Amino acid sequence: MDLPVLLLALGALLIVGLATDEIGRRTRLPRVTLLILFGLAVGPAGLDLLPTQLQDWYAFLASVALTMVAFLLGGRLSLEALQSHGKAILVVSLVVVVLTAMLVGVGLIAIGVPLILALLLAGIATATAPAATQDVVRQARAKGPFTETLLGIVAVDDAWGLIVFSLLLVAARAITGESGLVVLQHGLWDLGGALLVGAVVGFPAAFLTGRLQPGEPIQAEALGVVFLCAGLALWLEVSFLLAGMTAGMIVANLAAHHNRPFHEIEHIEWPFMILFFVLAGASLEVEKLSVIGPISVAYIALRTLGRVFGGWLGGVLADVPVLYRRWLGLALIPQAGVALGMALVGGQYFPDLAETLLAITIGSAIVFEIFGPILTLVAVRKVGEADSGRMRRKALPRDNED
Numbered sequence: 001m002d003l004p005v006l007l008l009a010l011g012a013l014l015i016v017g018l019a020t021d022e023i024g025r026r027t028r029l030p031r032v033t034l035l036i037l038f039g040l041a042v043g044p045a046g047l048d049l050l051p052t053q054l055q056d057w058y059a060f061l062a063s064v065a066l067t068m069v070a071f072l073l074g075g076r077l078s079l080e081a082l083q084s085h086g087k088a089i090l091v092v093s094l095v096v097v098v099l100t101a102m103l104v105g106v107g108l109i110a111i112g113v114p115l116i117l118a119l120l121l122a123g124i125a126t127a128t129a130p131a132a133t134q135d136v137v138r139q140a141r142a143k144g145p146f147t148e149t150l151l152g153i154v155a156v157d158d159a160w161g162l163i164v165f166s167l168l169l170v171a172a173r174a175i176t177g178e179s180g181l182v183v184l185q186h187g188l189w190d191l192g193g194a195l196l197v198g199a200v201v202g203f204p205a206a207f208l209t210g211r212l213q214p215g216e217p218i219q220a221e222a223l224g225v226v227f228l229c230a231g232l233a234l235w236l237e238v239s240f241l242l243a244g245m246t247a248g249m250i251v252a253n254l255a256a257h258h259n260r261p262f263h264e265i266e267h268i269e270w271p272f273m274i275l276f277f278v279l280a281g282a283s284l285e286v287e288k289l290s291v292i293g294p295i296s297v298a299y300i301a302l303r304t305l306g307r308v309f310g311g312w313l314g315g316v317l318a319d320v321p322v323l324y325r326r327w328l329g330l331a332l333i334p335q336a337g338v339a340l341g342m343a344l345v346g347g348q349y350f351p352d353l354a355e356t357l358l359a360i361t362i363g364s365a366i367v368f369e370i371f372g373p374i375l376t377l378v379a380v381r382k383v384g385e386a387d388s389g390r391m392r393r394k395a396l397p398r399d400n401e402d
Contacts, residue, residue, distance in 0.1 A: 002051065002053070005051050006051055006053050006054060009050060009051050009054050010054070010275075013274060013275060013278055014271055014274055014275075016035075016038060016274070016278070017031075017035065017270065017271070017273075017274030017278075020034045020035055020038075020274075024139060030132075030135070030136045030139060030373035030374055030376070030377050031135065031139055032131075032132045032135050032136060032139075032277055032369075032373040033369075033370050033371075033373050033374060035274060035277035035278050035281065036277055036278075036280060036281035036369050036370060037281060037370065038278055038281060039277065039278040039279060039280060039281020039282040039283075040281045040282065041281075042278075042282065043279075043281060043282025043283070044282065045282075050279075050282055054279070057275070057279070058276075058279040058280070058282075058283055061272060061275050061276045061279060062276055062279075062280070063230045063234060063240055064226060064227070064230055064272055065131060065269075065272045065273050065275075065276035066130070066131055066240065066241055066244075066276075067226050067229050067230040067233075067240050067241070067243070067244040068226050068244070068265050068269050068272060068273075069130050069131045069134050069244075069269075070130065070155070070229075070240070070241045070242070070243070070244030070245040070248065071225065071226055071229070071244040071245070071247060071248040071265060072134065072248060072265055072269070073130055073134065073151055073152075073154060073155035073245055073248065074155060074198075074244060074245035074246060074247060074248025074249040074250075074251075074252065075248040075249070075251065075252040077089075077152060077155055077156075077245075077248075077249045077252065077253075078249075078252040078253055079253055086152075087318050087319075088149045088152075088153075088314075088315070088318040088320050089149055089152035089153050089155075089156060090156070091314050091317050091318035092149070092153055092310075092311060092314030092315060092317075092318055092320070092328060093152075093153040093156050093157045093160055093314070094160055094314070095310050095313055095314030095317060096153070096157070096306070096307060096310035096311055096314055096328075096329065096332060097126045097157060097160040097161055097164055097310075098160075098164065098310075099306050099309060099310035099313065100122075100125050100126055100303060100306030100307055100310055101122045101123060101125060101126050101164050101168065101306075102122070102306070103302050103303075103305055103306040103309070104118075104121055104122040104125040104299060104302045104303055104306060105118050105119060105121075105122030105168075107298060107302040108121060108122070108295070108298060108299065108302065111294075111298055113295055113298075115172075115175060116172045116175060116176065116350060116353065117295075117353055117356065117357070119168045119169075119171055119172045119175075120168065120169070120172060120343075120346040120350070120353065120357060121299055121357070121360065122168055123161075123164055123165030123166075123167075123168040123169060123342060123346070124165065124339050124342045124343055124346070124357070124361055125299070125302070125303040125306065125335075125339075126157075126160065126161035126164050126165060127158060127161050127165075127335055127338035127339040127342055128154055128157045128158060128161070128332060128334060128335060128338065129334035129335050129336040129338070129368070129369065129372065130154045130155070130157075130158070130241065131273065131276070131277075131336070132334040132336065132369065132372060132373045132376070133150065133151070133154045133331070133332075133334055133373075133376055134151065134154070135273060135277075135373075136373045136376045136377050136380070137150070137151060137376075137380065139377075140377055140380050140381070140385075140386040140387065141386065141387050142380045142385045142386050142387075143385060144383070144384075144385035145321075145324075146324050146327070146328075146380070146383045146385050147380065147385050149320065149324070149328070150328065150331050150332075150379075150380075153328070153332065154332070155245050156245075157332070158239070158241055158242065158338055159191065159242055159245075161338070161342075162190060162191055162239060162242070163191060165342050165345075166186070166188070166190070166191075169345070169346065169349065172349075172350070173349060189238065190237075190238050190239055191238075191239070191242065193233075193236050193237075193238035194233060194238040194239040194240070194241075194242035194243045194246065195242065195243075195246050197229060197232045197233050197236065197238060197243040197246070197247075198229065198242065198243040198244065198245065198246020198247040198249075198250065199246060199247075199250065200232070201225055201228045201229050201232065201243070201247045202225075202246060202247035202248070202249070202250030202251055202254075203250060203254070205221065205225045205247060205250070205251050205255070206250055206251045206253075206254035206255040207254075207255075208221055219264040219267070219268065221264075222264040222265050223264075223265075223268070225247055225251075226244065226265065229243045229244045229247050230243075230244070241338065280336065280369070281369075295356075295360060296359075296360045296363050296364055299360055299364055300364050300367055300368070303335075303364070303368075304333060307329040307330070307332045307333055308329035308330055309329065310329055311325065311327075311328035311329025311330070311331075311332060312325045312326065312328070312329060314328070315328055323382075323383055324383060326382075327378075327379035327382050327383055328379070330375045330376070330378065330379045331375065331376045331379035331380065332376075333368060333371070333372040333375045333376065334368055334369060334372030334373055334376060335364070335365060335368040335369070335372065336365050336368070336369050339361050339364075339365060340358075340361055340362065340365065342361075343357045343358050343360075343361040
């Protein structure tokens, strides 16, 4: 290991992360998009400047960063939040997932895509990118009912998506004459096992959090929860996103001082996220864009339509304000790592489709990860909740003076 080169690369990337804040403010672009584009530029598809050792860290950083995001999103699913926005979160997320899968599946079959491939892509289309959405909200300092609902939807969206993907995978295997029982068992274990891991880590964490006093090592406890969730989930081969979300929800609802570990994660999360997004950009294979053709274009268009129409219809059914209905779907466009994981699973069961699945998923991920965060930022601004956190903090001193 060339330690000096590795340290220089880490230092440079963290400084770049600081620069994206300033560039984002001046250009009004999401820093997620800027970091991914930077990763593309310095990665193998561009100038190939990143040390190999750093690229090898991607799996570790992805697991830790995404578990942190899931833990923070789970923390937003407190009983108070669910009482205020629970109906909208559950209804909109379910409608978006089901409608997206239906539109992608039926649309691809209608243009002549083979049935098995269409079913698998319909399942993959349900996945989201919680890390990108969370960071856009934080960068925009967004606060309000729309933002709370959006983050709640992102938190539970992938749970619905895993269920739908597993069912479509079972259907695809049944069409080929194979037993879908093993696939169904695997899907149920992925969901149930993740909930179990989250509970095993979350309940002791909630107990410990309530007994730590200010100044005690809460940061160590928060990191311990994240690492334990990610490690156990990977070891048991279940979703670390759902495990982290479950642990966060348990801590938020049961711990006496439940805000403390979430604040600690927020304080240390950004360096991990910088490295994660840069390496995510570096890992994208741009050459895949040239081989996916009309199927990928149709997939991108149909998934976008499913998210937009699903957000509107879910908003109608959940009786959310008309303005929110227009923008919820667009705010849910980002897609990345979870979709790639689904594509890999689909490729294991259908090896002859593995290359096509990965090409379409990676190619569309490039589009969704670059343009998706921009659309999320536009949505947050259009509903008038961007910079609400900043304005609230500025108002506090005046309130105190009164």
